[in-house]
Amino acid sequence: MAQTLFQKLWDTHLVTTLEDGADLIYIDRVFLHERTGSIALKSLEAEGRAIRNPELVFCTMDHIVDTFPGRTDETLMPSGKEFIQSTRASAHEAGITLFDLGDSRQGIVHVVSPEQGIALPGATIVCPDSHTCTQGALGALAWGIGSTEAEHAMVTGTLRVNRPKTMRVVFNGALAPGVTAKDMILHLIGKHTAAGASGYAVEFAGEAVRALAQEARFTLCNMAVEFSAFLGLVAVDEKTLDYVKGRPFAPKGMHWDEAVAVWRTLQSDEGALFDKEIVIECADIKPTITWGTSPQHAVAIDGVVPDPASAKDENQRTAMERALAYMDLKPGQALTDLKVDAAFIGSCTNSRLSDLRQAAALLKGRHVADGVKAICVPGSTQVKLAAEAEGLDKVFREAGFEWRESGCSMCFFAGGEHMGFRSRVISTTNRNFESRQGPETRTHLASPLVVVASAIAGKIADPRDLM
Amino acid sequence: MEKFIQHTGVAAPLLRINVDTDAIIPSREMKRVSKQGLGEGLFAGWRYGSQGSRDPNPDFVLNKPDYAGASIILSGDNFGCGSSREHAVWALKEYGIRAIIAPSFGAIFANNCIRNGLLPIILPDEIVKSLAAEVEKDPQTNKVHIDLEKKQVIAPGGAVYAFDIEDGPRDMLLQGLDVIGLTLRHKAEIDAFQAKDRAARPWIYLEG
Ligand code: SF4
Numbered sequence: 001m002a003q004t005l006f007q008k009l010w011d012t013h014l015v016t017t018l019e020d021g022a023d024l025i026y027i028d029r030v031f032l033h034e035r036t037g038s039i040a041l042k043s044l045e046a047e048g049r050a051i052r053n054p055e056l057v058f059c060t061m062d063h064i065v066d067t068f069p070g071r072t073d074e075t076l077m078p079s080g081k082e083f084i085q086s087t088r089a090s091a092h093e094a095g096i097t098l099f100d101l102g103d104s105r106q107g108i109v110h111v112v113s114p115e116q117g118i119a120l121p122g123a124t125i126v127c128p129d130s131h132t133c134t135q136g137a138l139g140a141l142a143w144g145i146g147s148t149e150a151e152h153a154m155v156t157g158t159l160r161v162n163r164p165k166t167m168r169v170v171f172n173g174a175l176a177p178g179v180t181a182k183d184m185i186l187h188l189i190g191k192h193t194a195a196g197a198s199g200y201a202v203e204f205a206g207e208a209v210r211a212l213a214q215e216a217r218f219t220l221c222n223m224a225v226e227f228s229a230f231l232g233l234v235a236v237d238e239k240t241l242d243y244v245k246g247r248p249f250a251p252k253g254m255h256w257d258e259a260v261a262v263w264r265t266l267q268s269d270e271g272a273l274f275d276k277e278i279v280i281e282c283a284d285i286k287p288t289i290t291w292g293t294s295p296q297h298a299v300a301i302d303g304v305v306p307d308p309a310s311a312k313d314e315n316q317r318t319a320m321e322r323a324l325a326y327m328d329l330k331p332g333q334a335l336t337d338l339k340v341d342a343a344f345i346g347s348c349t350n351s352r353l354s355d356l357r358q359a360a361a362l363l364k365g366r367h368v369a370d371g372v373k374a375i376c377v378p379g380s381t382q383v384k385l386a387a388e389a390e391g392l393d394k395v396f397r398e399a400g401f402e403w404r405e406s407g408c409s410m411c412f413f414a415g416g417e418h419m420g421f422r423s424r425v426i427s428t429t430n431r432n433f434e435s436r437q438g439p440e441t442r443t444h445l446a447s448p449l450v451v452v453a454s455a456i457a458g459k460i461a462d463p464r465d466l467m
Numbered sequence: 468m469e470k471f472i473q474h475t476g477v478a479a480p481l482l483r484i485n486v487d488t489d490a491i492i493p494s495r496e497m498k499r500v501s502k503q504g505l506g507e508g509l510f511a512g513w514r515y516g517s518q519g520s521r522d523p524n525p526d527f528v529l530n531k532p533d534y535a536g537a538s539i540i541l542s543g544d545n546f547g548c549g550s551s552r553e554h555a556v557w558a559l560k561e562y563g564i565r566a567i568i569a570p571s572f573g574a575i576f577a578n579n580c581i582r583n584g585l586l587p588i589i590l591p592d593e594i595v596k597s598l599a600a601e602v603e604k605d606p607q608t609n610k611v612h613i614d615l616e617k618k619q620v621i622a623p624g625g626a627v628y629a630f631d632i633e634d635g636p637r638d639m640l641l642q643g644l645d646v647i648g649l650t651l652r653h654k655a656e657i658d659a660f661q662a663k664d665r666a667a668r669p670w671i672y673l674e675g
Contacts (some may be wrong), residue, residue, distance in 0.1 A: 026660055
């Protein structure tokens with residue numbers, strides 16, 4: 001019978017079905033970071049439990065570390081040092097691989113994992129971090145869990161999971177110039193709501209997804225969780241294989257050939273049935289931006305702030321009214337009239353080399369508007385080094401951007417650095433929740449191209465006007 | 468883990484959709500590598516005056532004397548969406564919350580609840596709102612009763628609402644089970660699976 005990609009991957013990892021109906025799923029890789037992994041490791045230590053396969057567990061420092069050049073264990077976030085040092089001590093004790101500060105493999109977990117060849121096609125990979133779904137772009141089952149579940153995965157090598165339903169989102173046609181994977185996912189969530197994929201494993205498919213470069217597919221899958229999906233997936237093709245080949249932890253020699261023979265079968269079969277299907281015409285997608293405090297508050301950049309009166313029910317209307325007040329906006333206002341205080345390029349959504357190249361290409365020879373604080377934080381130390389080798393850091397610096405060390409940085413506010421109380425930030429990140437980026441910060445999510453165009457204009461701007 | 472069998476308590480309506488885990492426990496409130504000390508940071512952005520202060524915001528439901536000792540939250544769609552931080556659950560528990568009733572939950576959050584003895588109950592929006600309306604008349608008297616064995620929520624006025632929950636999570640809560648211990652009973656099966664898998668997918672197994 002024709003199978004979906006999800007089903008194939010699930011079946012490969014099914015140890016047994018438990019008495020209560022949940023499936024016991026074999027976990028190939030666990031990734032931790034100092035924010036939520038520290039507590040899982042500490043708790044294992046306290047309970048005297050051993051990790052089943054420490055060589056399959058990895059950890060990085062990304063969430064709390066500062067991103068200033070010359071950083072140390074000290075952080076702007078109060079008590080950040082405790083998280084860093086506790087993680088370091090526990091990781092050594094547990095015998096897992098740690099990408100510490102100063103290690104050239106350090107970076108944001110979801111950037112580093114594929115980059116190092118730790119996430120692989122066909123693998124299961126979990127991390128106590130909701131954006132683990134990013135890594136599904138390699139044709140892997142990758143999902144976020146809590147700390148207690150991370151302990152379970154490390155000790156037992158498995159997780160108990162109720163099998164989700166399956167959804168396919170088909171992106172037909174081609175993207176117009178200036179439109180990116182970020183716009184695809186914002187458009188999708190804007191149309192089908194932030195709860196649209198609740199209970200589903202989502203496969204992104206269609207011509208436009210096949211046409212995306214591997215790094216852009218990570219951007220697409222990154223926000224699957226903002227669509228409430230259990231995980232996001234993209235089928236394996238030659239681009240996937242090219243991406244994985246030669247990475248430090250990827251299979252080599254004979255194992256590579258064996259792996260590739262299996263990986264080439266990792267697509268949904270012709271005629272496979274999904275529980276739900278959504279079709280998006282890419283001709284309808286423009287550069288897209290959020291106006292409110294949920295990723296579903298997304299509109300085309302040439303659009304206006306919507307009127308809560310247009311909401312489809314009372315709950316949505318109240319949420320929109322709250323969002324308007326928080327964001328200091330009025331219905332009918334053009335997005336492109338909004339002045340921005342800051343611009344941020346970074347996060348596991350849009351901080352890979354291809355993102356920085358796109359941004360730099362638009363930025364070259366131009367300058368950030370007066371009064372706009374602009375910061376670029378590469379997704380990993382490897383990305384940073386590669387970008388510097390191409391001279392991208394110079395382009396950013398000359399245009400008035402700060403150029404930082406890698407980390408999550410101002411994707412989220414932990415009590416440390418932020419862009420200023422109530423500042424309006426145009427940002428390549430993935431969450432625009434209240435105070436997510438800083439105290440009462442007003443975040444507008446967008447692609448790197450929109451962020452660059454807006455930083456230059458000093459107000460939200462359409463990158464297509466510069467192209 | 469603390470069992471959940473039955474519970475009667477003051478229910479606080481927080482009737483918003485998409486209450487995310489950043490709102491439940493702002494990142495800046497996660498100050499230690501610990502599951503403790505989080506109750507004070509619960510809903511900090513809404514519960515206290517301006518950033519950083521600890522002056523209670525009198526308009527926030529949990530600060531109203533009527534809702535003192537609340538142990539149940541009534542909320543809207545997609546409660547607990549967003550970040551996977553289990554701190555959201557630890558903060559709710561430490562504050563004294565035992566159950567949340569909402570039309571839907573963020574998946575990771577719901578799992579985290581079960582692992583910590585907190586019951587996420589799914590009921591339709593209309594029912595949550597009618598519970599809230601009853602409660603609001605006199606919150607300290609109009610308590611909500613929850614019976615996990617019977618899978619029922621009993622409204623202050625006596626109306627009975629059945630809810631669905633999968634058997635696995637229900638058993639874990641009823642018995643307060645240690646899930647890791649439970650899974651380790653399947654160790655032989657896991658070992659056999661791994662041995663077979665190692666032969667089929669040798670590239671997954673990195674050198675120890
Ligand atoms: S970059 Fe942001 S979304 Fe990504 S892992 Fe870090 S904090 Fe989470």
